[in-house]
Amino acid sequence: MIEIVSATRCVQCDICVKVCPANVFDATDNGVPVIARQEDCQTCFLCEIYCPTDALYVAEFAEGPTGITEAEADARQLFGSYARALGWKRGKAGGSEFDPTHRIRVAQ
Amino acid sequence: MPKSQKSASDSLHLQADVLVLGGGPSAAWAAVAAAESGAKVVLADKGYLGTSGATAPSNTGTWCVPPGDNRHAVVERRWQRTGELADPRWMLRCVDTAYRNLLRLSEWGYPFPSEDDGRLYIANLRGPDYMRFMRRRVLLAGVTVLDHHPALELLSDDDAIVGAAGVARQVGQDWRVDANAVVLATGGCAFRERILGATGLTGDGYLMAAEAGASLSGMEFTGKYTLAPYGSSLNKGLPFRWASFHREDGSPILGPTGEPLRNGIGDREEEVARALIDGPVYARLDQAEPALQGWLRQGQPNCFVPYDRAGIDPFSELFRITLRAEGTVRGTGGIEIVSDDCATGVPGLYVAGDAASREIMTGAVSGGGAVNSSWALASGWWAGKGASTHAKRRNGKAFRSAAQSLGQAGLRPAATPRADISAGEIIEAVRSEVTPLDKNFFRSGESLEKSSERLESVWRDVRDHLQGEGVERVRTREAASIAAAGRWSVAAALHRTESRGMHRRTDLPGRSPVFAHRLVITGVDAFRIAGAPERLAELAS
Numbered sequence: 001m002i003e004i005v006s007a008t009r010c011v012q013c014d015i016c017v018k019v020c021p022a023n024v025f026d027a028t029d030n031g032v033p034v035i036a037r038q039e040d041c042q043t044c045f046l047c048e049i050y051c052p053t054d055a056l057y058v059a060e061f062a063e064g065p066t067g068i069t070e071a072e073a074d075a076r077q078l079f080g081s082y083a084r085a086l087g088w089k090r091g092k093a094g095g096s097e098f099d100p101t102h103r104i105r106v107a108q
Numbered sequence: 109m110p111k112s113q114k115s116a117s118d119s120l121h122l123q124a125d126v127l128v129l130g131g132g133p134s135a136a137w138a139a140v141a142a143a144e145s146g147a148k149v150v151l152a153d154k155g156y157l158g159t160s161g162a163t164a165p166s167n168t169g170t171w172c173v174p175p176g177d178n179r180h181a182v183v184e185r186r187w188q189r190t191g192e193l194a195d196p197r198w199m200l201r202c203v204d205t206a207y208r209n210l211l212r213l214s215e216w217g218y219p220f221p222s223e224d225d226g227r228l229y230i231a232n233l234r235g236p237d238y239m240r241f242m243r244r245r246v247l248l249a250g251v252t253v254l255d256h257h258p259a260l261e262l263l264s265d266d267d268a269i270v271g272a273a274g275v276a277r278q279v280g281q282d283w284r285v286d287a288n289a290v291v292l293a294t295g296g297c298a299f300r301e302r303i304l305g306a307t308g309l310t311g312d313g314y315l316m317a318a319e320a321g322a323s324l325s326g327m328e329f330t331g332k333y334t335l336a337p338y339g340s341s342l343n344k345g346l347p348f349r350w351a352s353f354h355r356e357d358g359s360p361i362l363g364p365t366g367e368p369l370r371n372g373i374g375d376r377e378e379e380v381a382r383a384l385i386d387g388p389v390y391a392r393l394d395q396a397e398p399a400l401q402g403w404l405r406q407g408q409p410n411c412f413v414p415y416d417r418a419g420i421d422p423f424s425e426l427f428r429i430t431l432r433a434e435g436t437v438r439g440t441g442g443i444e445i446v447s448d449d450c451a452t453g454v455p456g457l458y459v460a461g462d463a464a465s466r467e468i469m470t471g472a473v474s475g476g477g478a479v480n481s482s483w484a485l486a487s488g489w490w491a492g493k494g495a496s497t498h499a500k501r502r503n504g505k506a507f508r509s510a511a512q513s514l515g516q517a518g519l520r521p522a523a524t525p526r527a528d529i530s531a532g533e534i535i536e537a538v539r540s541e542v543t544p545l546d547k548n549f550f551r552s553g554e555s556l557e558k559s560s561e562r563l564e565s566v567w568r569d570v571r572d573h574l575q576g577e578g579v580e581r582v583r584t585r586e587a588a589s590i591a592a593a594g595r596w597s598v599a600a601a602l603h604r605t606e607s608r609g610m611h612r613r614t615d616l617p618g619r620s621p622v623f624a625h626r627l628v629i630t631g632v633d634a635f636r637i638a639g640a641p642e643r644l645a646e647l648a649s
């Protein structure tokens with residue numbers, strides 16, 4: 001589930017508010033978005049890759065919050081890790097041309 | 109641009125030729141196809157076109173069959189696996205149209221990977237990239253996109269469907285679009301299981317279509333489950349193709365031949381399901397060679413997010429797993445199609461993707477892994493064309509302001525609304541009948557009878573008393589849709605007194621030739637189940 005909006009990284013662009021398909025975030029008047037409906041999060045990790053500053057962290061457990069802290073996610077270099085694995089950068093798409101899935105299909 | 113006007117109640121009111129409901133691939137293709145034929149198109153999605161639906165968070169392999177005579181043999185081979193319920197004619201036209209649209213993607217510049225010989229590999233679409241790309245194509249085609257605008261109900265002028273209404277959930281304002289034709293591309297029903305993309309997939313389109321008089325088919329085929337790391341949303345089976353499986357005490361789970369199971373996908377989900385009913389099950393991806401490990405990591409990066417974040421090496425360490433219920437998303441049920449243009453039999457109402465029954469494509473087995481994404485590519489295209497042709501024929505007919513709102517359950521209860529009946533509890537009650545492995549993966553007449561009784565009682569509460577206000581209507585309507593889908597699924601499963609594909613009756617193992625046909629459901633509150641041949645005769649008369 002979505003657990004962290006890092007206030008130090010966030011530039012308040014509200015992209016996550018717009019793109020989260022489950023409408024989990026609410027924009028705020030002059031601050032970072034808030035996680036308003038955490039229970040609705042579908043743990044799809046897509047907000048992370050759309051965020052231009054890697055300010056969001058979605059934990060792996062889908063049934064409820066794990067309580068992970070920003071300090072721990074930071075120390076383990078988890079912010080932006082899914083975007084890096086895909087080849088997305090600063091909220092922009094990339095990397096699908098290097099997808100080796102066809103090799104997996106052959107092996108299958 | 110469609111005309112926009114704010115009515116007295118400050119709600120958004122648009123007019124269009126074609127209204128597409130949904131924001132996954134089938135909605136996107138329907139919108140592009142309709143716009144290309146000159147229609148004014150509005151697309152309204154519950155979520156955000158680009159991230160919502162089952163494809164966006166995934167990585168979908170397509171059923172990619174190049175032109176040539178070999179197609180017939182490929183289709184025939186696949187048909188053999190469908191439990192005799194698919195229709196080879198539909199399968200053939202689907203692969204042809206899907207292939208054309210995959211080529212369109214490459215012409216438009218979608219960044220496909222290359223094979224070793226330098227040719228583009230177009231048989232796989234990476235979800236986040238594909239859907240972001242489709243959003244751009246939809247906007248380039250001049251479509252008006254309404255994100256976070258869930259539809260609540262269809263509108264009818266008695267002769268035909270003439271639009272839909274809903275609520276803009278981020279602003280709390282009602283919306284209404286008058287349209288000459290509507291495409292339902294609202295996806296499947298995942299019964300609120302926490303799987304990728306499923307938050308919005310609550311079967312809303314099924315209920316809307318049934319209220320309008322359309323039929324459903326294949327609703328009994330909801331017995332598809334996919335492996336996932338325990339507690340995660342990652343219902344992607346592929347890595348488990350190269351795994352070993354163990355019980356709590358470390359003993360290996362055996363396959364049908366008595367050998368330890370080394371591939372947990374496809375039919376082998378059955379052994380894992382049996383073990384999971386007994387207790388916790390653990391897996392390790394230890395059958396994957398180092399090169400394959402690298403390809404899996406790079407090609408299916410989201411599969412590894414749960415392990416990496418939990419600090420587990422899945423290739424060397426055991427981790428707990430689960431089977432996630434997938435309802436009709438990887439099942440096959442949905443709205444029945446009655447003609448090649450994806451019409452539903454209700455004038456002005458078209459259907460595409462997972463909202464449609466995929467029984468004609470994949471019968472009693474799952475279309476996940478290839479067929480479903482090609483079906484979204486093809487059916488979206490046909491539904492968009494069909495809807496725009498219908499719209500052109502109707503053009504000139506003024507919109508009747510007296511259009512009827514068709515929504516019932518969850519919107520307009522039959523009796524006094526009761527505050528103690530909540531959407532959340534309704535959904536939990538349905539889930540406890542249609543998701544447990546020992547009720548729905550393995551089925552029996554006795555247990556289905558009990559589920560049916562409970563679901564009837566849940567349904568009565570929904571029908572008579574469930575109501576929401578404002579934005580809350582999205583949730584009450586979702587609960588009503590889930591309750592309706594669960595009830596149809598169990599009723600059809602009871603009706604099919606045999607086993608076929610993912611419909612596994614422990615009391616009736618084996619196929620019965622009497623049931624080598626589709627079951628078609630018509631009606632919401634009082635519904636009837638008929639064999640497909642009778643239904644065709646009915647349509648012809």
Ligand SMILES: Cc1cc2nc3c(=O)[nH]c(=O)nc-3n(C[C@H](O)[C@H](O)[C@H](O)COP(=O)(O)OP(=O)(O)OC[C@H]3O[C@@H](n4cnc5c(N)ncnc54)[C@H](O)[C@@H]3O)c2cc1C
Pocket residue numbers: 129130131132133134135152153154155156160161162163164166167168169170171257258259260293294295296303304305308309310312313343344437460461462463475476477478479480481482484
């Ligand atoms: C994890 C996973 C992996 C998969 N992998 C494969 C694969 O490898 N190969 C394959 O062939 N298939 C695969 N599938 C299936 C494939 O993703 C679906 O068949 C495909 O997404 C269907 O497209 P769709 O547009 O019909 O529905 P979806 O993509 O599910 O989109 C449905 C849309 O409807 C919207 N919606 C719902 N209700 C409303 C409403 N009331 N008003 C407005 N909008 C609404 C939703 O917001 C969503 O945008 C996979 C599915 C999953 C879950």
Ligand code: SF4
Pocket residue numbers: 005006009010011012013014015016017032033050051052053054055056
């Ligand atoms: S997308 Fe990222 S930077 Fe933008 S508001 Fe959300 S968290 Fe902040």
Ligand code: SF4
Pocket residue numbers: 001002019020021022023024040041042043044045046047048058
């Ligand atoms: S993980 Fe998905 S559902 Fe959850 S907040 Fe991020 S985008 Fe929304």
